[in-house]
Amino acid sequence: MNFAGRDSPAxxxxxxxxxxxxxQREFGFLISDAARLLRTYTDQRAREFGSTRAQWAVxxxxxxxxxxxxxxxxxxxxxxxxxxxxxxxxxxxxxxxERRPDAEDRRVKRLYLTPKAYPVLASLGELGTEIMxxxxxxxxDATVRALVRQLEVVKDNLKELLQVGASTTPSDADLKTGx
Amino acid sequence: MNFAGRDSPAxxxxxxxxxxxxxQREFGFLISDAARLLRTYTDQRAREFGSTRAQWAVxxxxxxxxxxxxxxxxxxxxxxxxxxxxxxxxxxxxxxxERRPDAEDRRVKRLYLTPKAYPVLASLGELGTEIMxxxxxxxxDATVRALVRQLEVVKDNLKELLQVGASTTPSDADLKTGx
DNA sequence: ACCCTATATTAAGCAGGCTTATGAATTTTG
DNA sequence: CAAAATTCATAAGCCTGCTTAATATAGGGT
Numbered sequence: 001m002n003f004a005g006r007d008s009p010a011x012x013x014x015x016x017x018x019x020x021x022x023x024q025r026e027f028g029f030l031i032s033d034a035a036r037l038l039r040t041y042t043d044q045r046a047r048e049f050g051s052t053r054a055q056w057a058v059x060x061x062x063x064x065x066x067x068x069x070x071x072x073x074x075x076x077x078x079x080x081x082x083x084x085x086x087x088x089x090x091x092x093x094x095x096x097x098e099r100r101p102d103a104e105d106r107r108v109k110r111l112y113l114t115p116k117a118y119p120v121l122a123s124l125g126e127l128g129t130e131i132m133x134x135x136x137x138x139x140x141d142a143t144v145r146a147l148v149r150q151l152e153v154v155k156d157n158l159k160e161l162l163q164v165g166a167s168t169t170p171s172d173a174d175l176k177t178g179x
Numbered sequence: 180m181n182f183a184g185r186d187s188p189a190x191x192x193x194x195x196x197x198x199x200x201x202x203q204r205e206f207g208f209l210i211s212d213a214a215r216l217l218r219t220y221t222d223q224r225a226r227e228f229g230s231t232r233a234q235w236a237v238x239x240x241x242x243x244x245x246x247x248x249x250x251x252x253x254x255x256x257x258x259x260x261x262x263x264x265x266x267x268x269x270x271x272x273x274x275x276x277e278r279r280p281d282a283e284d285r286r287v288k289r290l291y292l293t294p295k296a297y298p299v300l301a302s303l304g305e306l307g308t309e310i311m312x313x314x315x316x317x318x319x320d321a322t323v324r325a326l327v328r329q330l331e332v333v334k335d336n337l338k339e340l341l342q343v344g345a346s347t348t349p350s351d352a353d354l355k356t357g358x
Numbered sequence: 359a360c361c362c363t364a365t366a367t368t369a370a371g372c373a374g375g376c377t378t379a380t381g382a383a384t385t386t387t388g
Numbered sequence: 389c390a391a392a393a394t395t396c397a398t399a400a401g402c403c404t405g406c407t408t409a410a411t412a413t414a415g416g417g418t
Contacts, residue, residue, distance in 0.1 A: 023323045024311035028217065029236065030330040033257055035214030037337035038207065040406065043373085044341075054374060057208065071396060078212055083375055085398055090373090107383050107396040132203035134340055138332050144202045147329060151209040153317050158216035161313055162223075219376065222403085233404060250366060262405055264368060269403090286366045286413050 031154075042131055049123050050094065056124050058087050059096065062113050063121055069108040078159065096120060210333075221310055228302050229273065235303050237266050238275065241292050242300055248287040257338065275299060 020026075042053040051059075061076060062068070068076070074084040088111065091097035096117040102108040113121075136144055199205070221232040230238075240255060241247070247255075253263040267290065270276035275296040281287040292300075315323055 022308070022311075023320065023327050024315055025307055026327050027315065027323055027330070028221075028307065028311050030327060030334060031210065031214050032218060032232070034330050034334045034337060035210050036405070037257065037334060037341060039211060039374095041337055041341050042207075043406075052373070053211070069396075070398095078216065079374090080376065081396075082377090082398065086374075089398095105384070105396085109397075128204055128207065129201070132201075132207050135333055135336050136203055136206065137336050139329060141202065143329060144206055147326070148202050148205050148209060150318060150322060150326060151206070151213050154314055155209060155213045155216060157314050157316050158213065158220055162216060162220050215375070218404095222376075231403070248366075258404090259406065260367065261369085261407090265404075268368095284366085284414070288367075 038131075038135060041135075042128075045127055045131060046124065049120055049127070051120060051124060054087055055091055055096075056128075058084070058091060059113065059117055059121055059124070062097065062111055062117075066112045067110045069102070069110055071108070073111060217310075217314060220314075221307075224306055224310060225303065228299055228306070230299060230303060233266055234270055234275075235307075237263070237270060238292070238296055238300055238303070241276065241290055241296075245291045246289045248281070248289055250287070252290060 021029075039053055042056075046052055046056060057077060058073070061073060070084055070088065071081055074081040077084065088097060088099065092099060095114055098112045098114055099109040100112060102110055139147070200208075218232055221235075225231055225235060236256060237252070240252060249263055249267065250260055253260040256263065267276055267278065271278060275293055277291045277293055278288040279291060281289055318326070
């Protein structure tokens with residue numbers, strides 16, 4: 001275990017010990033890989049509609065409820081406001097989304113779909129169904145539902161971890177930037 | 180589909196109709212979200228070791244087998260060679276990895292860990308165990324193992340889809356390197 | 359030998375995630 | 389009411405993925 005500091009064996013080409021990770025560690029690498037591949041594939045396919053997976057998620061949310069502030073929507077998508085702002089920049093340029101000022105608070109901008117967005121959403125919806133069917137080939141419905149429940153647990157755990165880390169900012173938070 | 184142009188009520192804060200997606204579609208969004216949160220959290224935590232999740236994955240592979248070409252390693256990690264090249268750039272700058280020329284083919288560069296890499300790997304290993312335990316809190320061992328099996332199916336499906344789509348790259352270089 | 363194709367690496371440039379910081383506006387507090 | 393704190397949006401800059409294309413080398417066919 002504590003091979004730290006040892007010099008490298010350098011060339012065990014003959015064999016691959018492949019010390020297997022714990023299932024927990026394995027899950028970490030797997031979920032990252034699977035999500036990245038899904039993103040790449042979805043982006044490839046969505047390009048013919050001039051969209052991407054991330055933009056699609058934004059449109060998807062707006063389809064269900066328009067008029068949210070950028071902050072609200074970012075919260076809902078679990079991304080940072082600045083990340084959403086740049087996505088919305090592009091969606092506005094493409095004429096799919098509109099920023100409107102709030103009547104009561106001049107800081108906030110509320111988001112609305114333009115008519116142009118609806119056909120795009122329809123196309124992306126079909127594409128999504130097709131992609132996910134191919135992605136989940138070999139897993140029956142009950143399995144997928146169980147998967148969804150378990151991933152929700154994972155996501156909630158992670159949101160918790162990130163929130164705790166953000167608020168407490170333990171002692172050595174600024175040992176890099178000096179400030 | 181022609182509800183375009185209708186104005187939104189703008190503030191139905193009381194309720195969220197939330198027309199539910201199919202479990203398949205839901206899985207798509209969930210796995211992306213969970214993986215992104217995991218990456219963000221891992222990057223946050225790994226920063227104190229001056230590393231990131233992606234760099235860590237590279238070191239991890241090299242720990243098991245040094246002397247691979249960049250191409251081989253990229254294949255193994257399921258990323259594009261250029262993506263790996265830039266990761267390796269930074270790892271070399273940090274003095275954790277070394278590029279050595281191949282004796283027989285002057286195009287290829289083979290990758291080796293430096294002694295400095297081993298303590299970092301040890302620290303990251305502990306961190307990984309801690310993070311994944313927190314991430315998977317509430318899911319028992321059998322469930323995690325099942326998850327791993329199912330995610331492997333998903334990953335294989337996606338690799339297939341991406342390979343088929345890449346018409347110009349039929350390179351089925353089968354490195355039988357194990358994992 | 360020579361050309362032609364294939365392969366390994368890298369460059370250029372975009373997307374989307376983050377952190378950190380800033381300007382404007384609102385809200386809270388003294 | 390004025391000053392301070394908070395909040396919304398966004399700018400700047402980094403990392404990691406991708407695509408597309410450039411470069412250098414290897415190798416085969418004639």
